[in-house]
Amino acid sequence: MPAIKTQRHSSKKEVIISKAAKLFREKSFSGTSMRDLAEAVGVEAASLYNHIQSKAEILQVICFKVANIFMEHLERIEVNQQSSIEKIKDILRFHIQHMINNFEEVYVADREWRHLNEPYLSNFKVQRKNYRQRIAAIIENGIQKKELKSIDAPTAVLMMLHAISGIESWHRSKQKISAEQLEENMIVILVEGLEK
Amino acid sequence: MPAIKTQRHSSKKEVIISKAAKLFREKSFSGTSMRDLAEAVGVEAASLYNHIQSKAEILQVICFKVANIFMEHLERIEVNQQSSIEKIKDILRFHIQHMINNFEEVYVADREWRHLNEPYLSNFKVQRKNYRQRIAAIIENGIQKKELKSIDAPTAVLMMLHAISGIESWHRSKQKISAEQLEENMIVILVEGLEK
DNA sequence: CCTACCGATCGGTAGG
DNA sequence: CCTACCGATCGGTAGG
Numbered sequence: 199m200p201a202i203k204t205q206r207h208s209s210k211k212e213v214i215i216s217k218a219a220k221l222f223r224e225k226s227f228s229g230t231s232m233r234d235l236a237e238a239v240g241v242e243a244a245s246l247y248n249h250i251q252s253k254a255e256i257l258q259v260i261c262f263k264v265a266n267i268f269m270e271h272l273e274r275i276e277v278n279q280q281s282s283i284e285k286i287k288d289i290l291r292f293h294i295q296h297m298i299n300n301f302e303e304v305y306v307a308d309r310e311w312r313h314l315n316e317p318y319l320s321n322f323k324v325q326r327k328n329y330r331q332r333i334a335a336i337i338e339n340g341i342q343k344k345e346l347k348s349i350d351a352p353t354a355v356l357m358m359l360h361a362i363s364g365i366e367s368w369h370r371s372k373q374k375i376s377a378e379q380l381e382e383n384m385i386v387i388l389v390e391g392l393e394k
Numbered sequence: 395m396p397a398i399k400t401q402r403h404s405s406k407k408e409v410i411i412s413k414a415a416k417l418f419r420e421k422s423f424s425g426t427s428m429r430d431l432a433e434a435v436g437v438e439a440a441s442l443y444n445h446i447q448s449k450a451e452i453l454q455v456i457c458f459k460v461a462n463i464f465m466e467h468l469e470r471i472e473v474n475q476q477s478s479i480e481k482i483k484d485i486l487r488f489h490i491q492h493m494i495n496n497f498e499e500v501y502v503a504d505r506e507w508r509h510l511n512e513p514y515l516s517n518f519k520v521q522r523k524n525y526r527q528r529i530a531a532i533i534e535n536g537i538q539k540k541e542l543k544s545i546d547a548p549t550a551v552l553m554m555l556h557a558i559s560g561i562e563s564w565h566r567s568k569q570k571i572s573a574e575q576l577e578e579n580m581i582v583i584l585v586e587g588l589e590k
Numbered sequence: 591c592c593t594a595c596c597g598a599t600c601g602g603t604a605g606g
Numbered sequence: 607c608c609t610a611c612c613g614a615t616c617g618g619t620a621g622g
């Protein structure tokens with residue numbers, strides 16, 4: 199039955215990608231050997247190459263999968279009719295939720311993309327820059343409409359995104375507050391600030 | 395003249411540490427070979443070992459140097475008589491300034507510390523946890539005194555510190571705003587929020 | 591500071 | 607999916 203065989207094959211590749219994301223986060227891309235990965239998957243190192251082409255391919259898959267998810271969400275936000283501040287909140291919530299639910303891969307895409315090879319490296323950088331500029335444009339629009347303070351929009355984007363990517367170390371420790379509470383806290387801090 | 399000899403020796407070690415910080419940031423700790431470092435310093439790989447004991451030692455020096463600078467500053471903040479909000483602002487300004495002026499080493503200490511060997515790894519984790527908890531205590535004090543919103547203090551600490559560590563990618567691009575403007579923008583966003 | 595070199599490990603391939 | 611193996615490179619040492 200070829201259908202099942204294909205399914206199994208694709209599923210095994212997904213297992214490899216998933217285990218790799220975990221290891222790349224813990225030990226970094228360069229610090230993880232294909233033998234480490236093979237052990238985590240439960241096969242010999244040579245067997246990995248029946249499912250993936252190279253170590254580099256694994257990183258490519260992770261980085262572009264994550265980039266595409268965020269880019270697609272941004273495109274939906276851009277065309278809707280919300281206020282700037284609602285758009286920003288929506289983007290923040292989306293990032294927070296993905297960081298909580300899928301943080302191994304989001305973390306790796308965020309921290310290990312430098313190890314991509316060309317032409318993927320340049321492609322990724324362009325996408326990343328584009329993504330940030332389009333969020334900055336939303337912020338600048340909000341400043342013009344007096345919804346937001348007149349702060350430097352590119353700085354605000356970097357701070358927002360990095361503030362959220364920082365929850366990983368929290369996530370791994372004992373969860374003292376729920377995901378919903380975490381999300382609300384983060385939105386309040388970023389939108390309204392710390393000061394009472 | 396032994397005094398001069400010692401000075402030269404220590405100076406060369408500083409050059410090695412400095413070049414290593416730059417390479418560890420660009421290519422990560424595992425992705426940087428001692429031959430890469432030797433080339434950046436302008437010697438053969440074997441010659442590096444006249445100044446340092448091991449690759450691991452370089453990372454230790456960078457991580458604990460940075461950790462000590464921030465810990466010493468926090469200790470000065472804790473004993474002074476400012477309001478909680480002034481203490482938080484002071485910590486933020488200190489982080490921003492060090493990120494701007496010394497960002498190679500601060501970045502490496504922040505992102506590459508996982509590659510430390512024991513017992514340094516455990517020691518570093520304890521210091522890091524302690525540092526964050528003491529800032530959280532300042533925030534909690536501010537909440538009690540109604541100076542700050544009643545947000546989750548550990549979450550606020552992680553967000554603040556990561557928002558600031560995110561300026562590195564900005565710093566490396568063309569500087570459109572000055573360091574002073576950057577600092578003011580970041581303080582406003584974190585303390586007062588984005589919303590007008 | 592260099593040349594010469596060590597054993598270990600790397601990503602990846604051949605062949606079954 | 608495995609065993610067996612490749613050339614390249616790793617961190618580090620010996621000896622001068």
